[in-house]
Amino acid sequence: MATTLVDKHNLKQHQRRTEKDGSGMSKAEGWRRRGPLLPALIFTIVITQLPFLVTIWYSMRNWNLLRPDGNQFNGLQNYVDIFRDSTFRSSAVNSIVITLGCVFFAMVLGIIFALLLDRKFRGQGVVRTMLITPFLIMPVAGATLWSISMLNPSFGLVNWVISLVGIPPVDWTSQHPIVSILMALVWQWTPFTMLLVLAGLQSQPKDVLEAAQIDGAGWTKTFFWVTLPQLRRYIELGVLLGTIYVVNTFDQIYLMTAGGPGTASANLPFYIYQRAFLGFDIGQAAAMGVVVVIATIIIATLALRLIFRSFDAKD
Template identity: 75%
Template sequence: MTTLTTQAASARRAQQLRAARDKHELPRAERWRRRGPLLPALLFTIVVTQIPFLVTIWYSLHSRNLLRPDSDLFVGFANYGDIVRDSTFRGAALNSVVITLGCVLVAMVLGIVLALLLDRPFPGRGVARTLLITPFLIMPVASSVLWSMAMLNPTYGLFNWTLGLVGIDPVDWTSTYPIVAILMALVWQWTPFMMLLVLAGLQAQPKDVLEAASVDGAGPWRTFTWITMPHLRRYVELGVLLGIIYVVNTFDQIYLMTAGGPGTASANLPFYIYQRAFLGFDIGQAAAMGVVVVIATIFVAMAALRLIFRSFDVKEHS
């Protein structure tokens, strides 16, 4: 009898849950039961991200210098005002935009080209894929040393050796064209990532659609522009979003290849914040710059995510 009663109660509870699920209104106890396993991860995320960010905001409202620990004064938003008037900060912000957009756009174009080539069967395709993915697996420090010493060195670099074959004088890339040198290293590292995303999109494309386009007489270019690219839109948008989030935080290549120079010509925002904090010892201004960069990155990420989610909604409704 007890067993039958328990089974009946379980059946009623399951029926109630199904009815609530149909109405998109689960009982509060059930909602908390489902959220419970996620609470430790949420608490850990808050501890390691939000608390340090709040401390950074507190530092940004103070005038604090590491060389004068007793000079900690509350200055309100004065540090933010100094940032607005700092021409070097504006130059670093412009460098961040140029480096980020230049790297992401060039890497995406090259990634699409390489993905289209690798999507076709040919002998040795597996080996080619492995070789093309390798740059993304190399640590940024190692790739920076490789590019500054082996590729762009003015005396024995591979680039200058190649230019010498056609009678062009050697170029000191990291001093004369520092932004271009950094972009070379970043594009080389991030192109495989973009290639993998686009290649995954190409392999997920329905083959019957391509066959129907071929039967209808569509050529390769028309098929690519009207069928393949719309299908790849979500993958391209995701790659651009992830690339912007990661490349905007570039530090290793700038520190090891140009040290932000000549002067601050190639310094981006993370490197300039490092200079203010650990070379200028101005913790207050460095914290204010960090807060500004985080807020700007959040707005950019939110805008990009809304664009991606909108494309997903359009795909589902269609």
């Protein structure tokens, strides 16, 4: 009996040592796999997090380059001042309008073009290349193209087209600045959403579509009840990525409207530029930058959670 108890005790001790050795090996294996990623992680921290910490430090100081002697710590006063600033609030509203408008119209047009390209026809490669081209053009070149060639009140192509139906010329960038910026942004971002949706269309199982046809479902019912649910992941990803990029729009506003008339078309990135490089108010510009970054992180985190939930539900 005593021998049996000793044997059981030794067996338990051996199992514990084995588990410890095994966990040690797993940790070593984990560090061996993560090791090559550490330089990239350190580099990312240095170029992103350290500047952000410095920006937070600037945002808590009353620092205007025109008054270098007034560089003093003022706590959260800059944050209080920017939320009291009516121009900051209107710029935030413009950012929301431009972002949501661009993402919505670009996604709708992207779905339409993807449906048209998801079939065989003569010249398909040429048409696809032409539709993708706007996304490959630099934002500065695209904004210049729309400002001069498309929306110019004297010789712009848009005014020439509307004059054919008797509509008088319109000074788009002055009378409708937000609409002008949306035109350029939707033109640039529609190819991106089209490619995402087209990838989703070409990856959906063909047997499901055939089953819908056998059941007598028409094109409309097949699209809304079969195809569109299959595209949910791709649409959500396009909306997320488009929102993150479009909310930081600067080139189109700077080159097409310069934030005007006045500040009617200024969004948050452009207004931060004005405060920092035209108003020389480093403290308030830094505070605005911190607010924009935090808001973007919150929105992106919520959107990613929704996307991951849809992936888990699908799986």
